[in-house]
Amino acid sequence: MRKSAILYLCLAVFLPSLLAAAEPLALMPVPEKMTMAEGQYRFDASFTLAVEGQAHPRLYSGATRMLRRLSGRTGLFMTQDVITPQTRVEKPGLIIRCQRPGKVALGEDESYELAISPAGVELRCVTDLGGLHGLETLLQLLQADEKGFFFPALSIQDKPRFPWRGLMIDVCRHWLPMEVVKRNLDGMAAVKMNVLHLHLSEDQGFRIESKLYPKLHQLGSDGFYYTQAEIKTIIAYADERGIRVYPEFDMPGHTTAWFIGHPELASAPGPYTIERTWGVMDPTMDPTKESTYRLLDRFLGEMAALFPDPYLHIGGDENSGKQWDANPAIQAFMKKNNIRDNHSLQAYFNSRLLKIVTKHGKRMVGWDEILHPSMPKNIVIHSWRGPDSLVQAARRGYQGILSNGYYIDLIQPASYHYLIDPVRPDAQLTPEEQARILGGEATSWAELVTPETVDSRIWPRTAVIAERLWSPASVRDLDDMYTRMEVISRQLEELNLTHIRNYEMMLRRLANQQETAPLRVFTDVVEPLKIYKRHSQGVTYYSYSPYTRVVDAARPESMTARSFARKVEAFLKAPSGPEGGEILNQLALWQENHARLLQTMAKAPAIREMESLSRDLADLAAAGLQAGEAIQEGRKLGGEWGAVQKELIERAKKPRGQTELMVVEPIARLIQAAQ
């Protein structure tokens, strides 16, 4: 790790001089080792590629996809047909040399080496999984200048820091059809993630077909579930991209949707209906009945056969315990078996479940709560509580993966997620203990997303989590990360991801007209409320509520606000610098925007909830303008003026429409500096 960090530093030093004319490289995740060289490999429509050695078929289809994406980005009419083991090419621009077919499994070799010289590109890999990663790196290396397209000469030796780099997608709270999963698999592959964790059962939906217990999906899903054929399609699609897929069936809580068809599983009689609200619900499986385990045995056996991956997640989180407390038979069972509390009863349930999961050839994964002294060491702890619990688990001999800090549904900035490391730097683990920390998973919980918005909640922020799980721990420069993230975000669009394009579409619908500029100027600087605050604003969200409002269109992280704040800092350091004019122009735009937005609102009632926040933005911008001009002119603004602005600032901080204005702080900085 240390060695690679030094190489990375060298890169940072050499890059500007070597690539003066080109764009800075935007690789994400940053490779372990990279050395720049002189020159470029320039190519045109005659570019072809060849695969040598022994590879799984996925490398051939992956190489074909890479060629099409290269052609699509460059507009070059490359004429190479589908690449197969029979393909013979003279003078290929890219040679891929692969040692052996890979297996999409935890711990498989994913390393690759890329050597680009003016004569061509060579990609070497032990397995095709590394080969696919190398192809993604190569696509990220595509550069252009006045003369055309090229790859910069360099050499890269790369491999992941952690073997488990996952994205969990909750397809239960809001149903996400297969094409959403597919395009996100493409996004994952682009940033070298290798695990898709499908959260398949919940209070709000049972999202997979069971041929043994069809009432589960038939009555628990409103008709929105994956057929087994679709699951096989998803697994095959993921395997083609070097990604494992494993399922989660959250138990014993979060199980309302099971009980519509099978109320006998529950700890209270029912009847049950599909849950439409969010939170921790009471319905819980009855862990004292043998019939519960008989059904789970058969059902998990069916699922174990469907999913080839050796891991299976049993959830285990957020059991309220209320149904257990209220059920005399359960209480009697606990007394009889000397089970002293609900945590122990759940441990009993887990130990029974573990036998079933093990019998069906799987290793059990569960959330923090499953960690109990009675559990054997071959389970995997999935931590939503934090790195501490992961470190403790590793010390006690358990493998673990981190999701605390990677809850992308909580709308925190990329910088927050980026700096969280699965291995706390001060953890002082032995190498053996450290190896038990397998990696992590970004979690896309789906209370507040729909197929229309989910991509924008996953991307581009998940790309920086992917980097954290792949790149050396020392790669932590936030400015550099944001610069690269913006480029990668645009590249992800070619994989059908809608995280950028649906923004304007949602604004058009909200504005109720083609002209969206005033709404966009406003929405560009608001963000949805973070953590769980969106639920405590006097609004009750149901699964069928509209997720089409300004708060849903707004991006998790306002790049406009971030850029503005940085310009304000520069301006305050050097008021005569170039940022002064940019800031004043921006403030003037915001000041004038409110009147324009009012015109849009006249025919768009759906955005009227933002009227007062838009007015606050205009008022604040006006004050910021005064402050900025005073600072430029070296004037100070009087005490009364400051008092008025202070009130305005406090007002502008208040959330409206479950969003908050992200430029209050930098404008307040200007106002303060002017006094």
Add this chain to the structure above:
Amino acid sequence: MRKSAILYLCLAVFLPSLLAAAEPLALMPVPEKMTMAEGQYRFDASFTLAVEGQAHPRLYSGATRMLRRLSGRTGLFMTQDVITPQTRVEKPGLIIRCQRPGKVALGEDESYELAISPAGVELRCVTDLGGLHGLETLLQLLQADEKGFFFPALSIQDKPRFPWRGLMIDVCRHWLPMEVVKRNLDGMAAVKMNVLHLHLSEDQGFRIESKLYPKLHQLGSDGFYYTQAEIKTIIAYADERGIRVYPEFDMPGHTTAWFIGHPELASAPGPYTIERTWGVMDPTMDPTKESTYRLLDRFLGEMAALFPDPYLHIGGDENSGKQWDANPAIQAFMKKNNIRDNHSLQAYFNSRLLKIVTKHGKRMVGWDEILHPSMPKNIVIHSWRGPDSLVQAARRGYQGILSNGYYIDLIQPASYHYLIDPVRPDAQLTPEEQARILGGEATSWAELVTPETVDSRIWPRTAVIAERLWSPASVRDLDDMYTRMEVISRQLEELNLTHIRNYEMMLRRLANQQETAPLRVFTDVVEPLKIYKRHSQGVTYYSYSPYTRVVDAARPESMTARSFARKVEAFLKAPSGPEGGEILNQLALWQENHARLLQTMAKAPAIREMESLSRDLADLAAAGLQAGEAIQEGRKLGGEWGAVQKELIERAKKPRGQTELMVVEPIARLIQAAQ
């Protein structure tokens, strides 16, 4: 028809006075009869709906989808759960009264009546198919003003003019995955189309799984085909929306992809590979071998069982005849059986095919070429040659549908398609003959589209074809159509259609940066070359060529150019009117744009092919500015100036990058008027 036309005229008269404060109504297709009334039905989040009478389950799911879309557009937190036959609602805002369950079949009753009063909405229909149409009309009627959302009070009695209102999607030339078909089915339902014609086999791909002859799809598709489970999903999805789905297996030509796995079907020995280029190819089925019919019998039997619709399309177009001419056995067969030419041999093939199709319970549909005196009257002629052939067929007793004039892949303007009527006004058909003209189909041939661009080639222009096939023949006002089309186009976005949103996305990729304004200003006024001209520009397109260039991003119809041309006409009539300033501003923008676009090009080689066309636009705009100012000032510009501009105009008319500049004509008008 006459009566409704008069009512429509009344509407046009009454509308402005009754709805002075609101937007003009944007219904597409225009209903048969509509009468405006006083007032509005205003609603809020408490809006609910109820279904009464006997309906197929599709009306309940359709009503639920309508409610969610209404909630999505308005941002209102409507709380009604999934609507089922058990749903009981007090005081519903909308009551749907349905007489009987409908059947998704040709000729089913699709009529509905909508009555909106300040007290609420009533939707009456004979079948749920009419009910679904009425719900789409209601969604199009959604209006907003300062006070909130409402539906205008009115009454509508509506039914289609033609029973066959289709869209043909070619999924062979370029593969289009299931989600593309699904979202286009939603678009079709939104404009009341009721037939999806899937073009499933071609020289370039065999796109459906055959369990009896798996080599067809396994070797003929590059792995891109619909499984039978997916076909069932598509059919069910369409049925939910009142849309029939029927397949086309184009024979005996357009069949290369069959022959990779089954060369014995061909009239020449092979071997064959999947065709990668476009045009009329030679490979043709051998109509003289009994083995051909044995395979077709079993294969079509398999497909007949998969598709419940009673129609099956056998293609029959564009057989080059070369393989037949070159095959001695075929020549001997013709001689022996007294078959005098290839057209007669194809008729023999068709008659054999007809027996097979009939045996499997289907009615045969085929392109114009299948019309031969030997054919019985129960086949359906699908006309790509024109309304004349349709009229002739109707006179001779054949049913027919029109696609000539509805070839949306040829990138002609909406106005062109809109004015083409399946029944030529001067045809002088008897009512019986006229009834044989069942309707028409827009055809989305896929040589030049990909999943990324196909929606923009289908929508919004297909909506005006849908109107032609539904609304009274007298509804032909082009300005009114364009005004409504723009609104409907935006509404179609909520159905996941990407026809608008992918434009900016493609520009971002081309520009190789977030800032796309200069590229957009330019691309806004170019259109792809029309008819088949794009193929004759010195560029050879393959199936794997990049369809990501400016020509692919450019919309089929530049609304900017259309609007500009109209302003020029107004300006020339009244040079002191408000259009003068708008025109000059627009011209100034174009003039300045070239320098900006050059900056974008510096890092975007893919758009450099447009450099000279962008320069021509700038030069032309400069000349237009001079002309416009001269006209405003009442000056005339001298003869030499005109000669220079004439040369410039001719230069600017030349296609570049397979696109053409759409503002040459109106600027030339300005230049001419200034001389």
